[in-house]
Amino acid sequence: xxxxxxxxxxxxxxxxxxxxxxxxxxxxxxxxxxxxxxxxxxxxxxxxxxxxxxxxxxxxxxxxxxxxxxxxxxxxxxxxxxxxxxxxxxxxxxxxxxxxxxxxxxxxxxxxxxxxxxxxxxxxxxxxxxxxxxxxxxxxxxxxxxxxxxxxxxxxxxxxxxxxxxxxxxxxxxxxxxxxxxxxxxxxxxxxxxxxxxxxxxxxxxxxxxxxxxxxxxxxxxxxxxxxxxxxxx
Numbered sequence: 001x002x003x004x005x006x007x008x009x010x011x012x013x014x015x016x017x018x019x020x021x022x023x024x025x026x027x028x029x030x031x032x033x034x035x036x037x038x039x040x041x042x043x044x045x046x047x048x049x050x051x052x053x054x055x056x057x058x059x060x061x062x063x064x065x066x067x068x069x070x071x072x073x074x075x076x077x078x079x080x081x082x083x084x085x086x087x088x089x090x091x092x093x094x095x096x097x098x099x100x101x102x103x104x105x106x107x108x109x110x111x112x113x114x115x116x117x118x119x120x121x122x123x124x125x126x127x128x129x130x131x132x133x134x135x136x137x138x139x140x141x142x143x144x145x146x147x148x149x150x151x152x153x154x155x156x157x158x159x160x161x162x163x164x165x166x167x168x169x170x171x172x173x174x175x176x177x178x179x180x181x182x183x184x185x186x187x188x189x190x191x192x193x194x195x196x197x198x199x200x201x202x203x204x205x206x207x208x209x210x211x212x213x214x215x216x217x218x219x220x221x222x223x224x225x226x227x228x229x230x231x232x233x234x
Contacts, residue, residue, distance in 0.1 A: 021058070021068070024112050026171060026200040027087050029068040029080070031058025035205065036231040038163060041128050043223025044216050045136065051230065062100065067091075085112050086120065110200065111153075114171050119152040122175060128223040129181070129192065129213045139181075149175035149196055160199045162208050162228040167201035174198075181220055190215060192222060204232050 021030035033056040040049045057069040062079070067090070070078040079091035079100050089107040091100035108120045125146050131137040139145050155172035177194045192215045199208040207229040215222035 022082060022112075024082075024087060025202045026114060027110050027112075027205050028203070029056060029058075029087075031056055032234070034231075034233040035229060037227050038230050039225070039227050041223065041225045043128055043130065044221045045130070045132060062091075080109070082112065086110070087112060108151075110173065114153045114156070114173070114200075116153055116156045119150065122149045122151050123147075124149050124177070124194075124196070126179075126194070126213055126222075127211045127225045129215065130221060131219060132221050133219055145179055145181060147177040147179050147194065149177050149194070151175035151196075158199060160201070160208055162230075164207065164229040164231055167199075167204065167207055170199045170201045170207065172197065172199050181215070190217060190220075204229070 021028070035054045036051060037054070038049060038051055041047060053073040055071050057071055057077075060067045060069050060079070065081060067079045067081050070080065072078075075095040077093040077100065078089055079093070080087055080089050082088070083106070087109045089103060089109055091102045093100040103123075105123045107123055109122075111118050111120070123146065126139040129139045129145070131139070151173055152175065153171055154174045156169075158170040158172050159166065159168050160170045161167075175196045179192050179194060180189045181192060182189050192213055195210075195212040197210045198206060201207045209225075209227040211225040213222035213224070
C-alpha cells in the first residue's frame, strides 16, 4: 500500500443540505465532490511530488447502517459514518477486495462540529519512516510501529493559503506521538517524535496536512510529508 492510500481528504453547507447529506461543514459528505491534492515527501534518501484525487460517492447502506463513501484515485474506498458526534472511518476496500474490510479500531477523523480544545485519539502508522539498508522498505505495514495520535483542535480561525487559494476561518487540529524503533543495532533503539497537523476549511474540508517523523541513522531514516489542496470541485 502506498502513502496515498493512508491519506484521506475532505470537503459544504449548501451542497450538503440540498443533497440530503448530513451537515458536516468541515468534512462535507455529499456525493459528486472532488478534491485534488499535491503530495510532497522528503527524507535523506530523496524527495518526490505527486498528485492524487479523492471523490465523494455519497451514502451506502451496509449491515443496516448508513455509511458515507469516499474513493481515491487509486480505487481505494473509505467507509465513513457518524458516531456520537464524530466522523469515523470504520472500513475500507482496496481494488483487490470484493467487500469492505472493517477497521480493527475505527478511526475518528474529526468531530462533526469541532470546537477549540476538542480532543480525540486516532490510530495511525508512519508515513515516511523507512529502512535504508540493506534494502529500502517503508514502515507502513509494520505492526511494531503502530501508534495512537493524541489529536486536539488548537485553533478555529486560521487563514491558510494553498495552491487552491486562501481560506479563512479554518480549524487546525494537531497531534503527536512518541515511538521507539531499533534504528541501529550497535547504539540501540531511537525515539521518534511524530507530529501531525491538519487544516480544514468550512465548506471545503481538508486543505492542508503536515507530518514530521524526524530520524536519521545509518539504517533507518525519517522525514516530512506535506499535502496541499490544488483544486476542489462541487
